[in-house]
Amino acid sequence: MTFSDLGINENIIRALQGNKISKPTDIQIQAIPHILQNNKDLVAVAQTGTGKTAAFCLPILQTIDPKLPKIQALILVPTRELGIQVAREFFLFSKFLPRVFAESVYGGAPIDEQIHNLKRATHVVVATPGRLIDLLDRKALNLDDLKYLVLDEADEMINMGFKAEIDEILKSCKKEITKLLFTATMPKDVKQLIKEYLVADTVEIRINEEELVNEKIEHKYLIYPKSRKLDYLKAFLNERTAQRGILFCRTKIAAKRLSKQLAGFVVSADAIHGNLNQESREKVMRGFKKSRINLLIATDIAARGIDVKDLDYIIHYHLPEKAEQYTHRSGRTARAGNSGLAVCFIKNEELSEIKSLESQLNIQFRPLEVTVPPESEPGTPITIYMNMGYAQNFDKESMREFLVEEAGLDMVDVRNVVVEESRSYFDIPPKYQEQIFLNLKGMKLEHRNVKLTLDAENSKLNIY
Ligand code: AMP
Numbered sequence: 001m002t003f004s005d006l007g008i009n010e011n012i013i014r015a016l017q018g019n020k021i022s023k024p025t026d027i028q029i030q031a032i033p034h035i036l037q038n039n040k041d042l043v044a045v046a047q048t049g050t051g052k053t054a055a056f057c058l059p060i061l062q063t064i065d066p067k068l069p070k071i072q073a074l075i076l077v078p079t080r081e082l083g084i085q086v087a088r089e090f091f092l093f094s095k096f097l098p099r100v101f102a103e104s105v106y107g108g109a110p111i112d113e114q115i116h117n118l119k120r121a122t123h124v125v126v127a128t129p130g131r132l133i134d135l136l137d138r139k140a141l142n143l144d145d146l147k148y149l150v151l152d153e154a155d156e157m158i159n160m161g162f163k164a165e166i167d168e169i170l171k172s173c174k175k176e177i178t179k180l181l182f183t184a185t186m187p188k189d190v191k192q193l194i195k196e197y198l199v200a201d202t203v204e205i206r207i208n209e210e211e212l213v214n215e216k217i218e219h220k221y222l223i224y225p226k227s228r229k230l231d232y233l234k235a236f237l238n239e240r241t242a243q244r245g246i247l248f249c250r251t252k253i254a255a256k257r258l259s260k261q262l263a264g265f266v267v268s269a270d271a272i273h274g275n276l277n278q279e280s281r282e283k284v285m286r287g288f289k290k291s292r293i294n295l296l297i298a299t300d301i302a303a304r305g306i307d308v309k310d311l312d313y314i315i316h317y318h319l320p321e322k323a324e325q326y327t328h329r330s331g332r333t334a335r336a337g338n339s340g341l342a343v344c345f346i347k348n349e350e351l352s353e354i355k356s357l358e359s360q361l362n363i364q365f366r367p368l369e370v371t372v373p374p375e376s377e378p379g380t381p382i383t384i385y386m387n388m389g390y391a392q393n394f395d396k397e398s399m400r401e402f403l404v405e406e407a408g409l410d411m412v413d414v415r416n417v418v419v420e421e422s423r424s425y426f427d428i429p430p431k432y433q434e435q436i437f438l439n440l441k442g443m444k445l446e447h448r449n450v451k452l453t454l455d456a457e458n459s460k461l462n463i464y
Pocket of ligand 1: 020021022023024025028047048049050051052053054307
């Protein structure tokens, strides 16, 4: 089966070839002819990594009229990263078509700029639901000529609390618009959306129904003894310095903290989480895509829509709360036909959770061993002096919190904190010296660069 057999035109096929895409995937084989020929609503149950974006992007590109400078397709996505990714595919695959313009709009970025961009001829809008409503309220876009409405990762949009916004958007759309709904899972709320807003004889296609998880992924678990999790992670990474992957944490705080704990480590790591502003997120993502960063530390929400090819592994540093999250996370590796490894870091008592994932997802885990150096002696604590004190609004408690949050230390490792007018000092185990210097030195607080020293005399002068 070729793209030409599916009815895709030469110009789009040329663009696909330029991106080394020559053979359609299962979902493309099923969805493309349907969208091109029938123009009927469609539900596709498919995970990320199956080529689902191109499955709707290609037939839409082929059907819209480039000469009509109106929005003809609207793609709703759960996150800005996925939005950028989807708009990028429209851009890449329309390279040899008459000018087709796709714009992505999402929350967390200045709305004025997006309003300005939407004034230009735009054929396709990719949007997060909240921002789209905002833009509609401000009359920044007009959907009168809409032909297609795509709900991409519908289950995830619902999980993220966008149900009310989706209802509002669907209610305001004309009946005759073709609706295409893509979802990895079929929870109750998604079923209800289909029943309420899609035509009654909607076609449903399912990909990999039997194996819920991509079969090219190898599943492993690594048991770490209490208090040695970071050492085990470093040992795992040390054996894979030339590889790249994503590590999942359950919370933003944990993600940020881990990136601090890995400062200076041979495998370069950085974190992407909801607390970062758009500019910082994009900077981290650029670093990861360009391989300046080998390990991306992420929370579940921040990782949605990330499409980076050739990832070797996924680390579940904290186990996911639900089995379907395991599928979503692990689906970031083994994309587009490659194989990959998903590894869960667990304590002995969490083995039962691995068993439960095995039975829910019909997959098999194997144990993974790593060579971990013996635990080093803590050594005599060292005293670190810092040029911040009461004058910068620190007291003992906030200083400890600052060290935990910004340098990634454990609360118990920070001892004997003394805060003075414009300096503070505290004791830490010597193994944290590099970590603390790398994370704090040069940081700006109250217009003052943070400076650190081990030299008590110098610190009194506050000029270090
Ligand atoms: P998706 O499932 O849409 O997130 O796509 C996963 C990745 O597969 C993206 O990087 C696509 O560019 C790529 N891809 C899409 N279709 C194909 C195909 N037919 N052959 C190889 N790679 C593809």
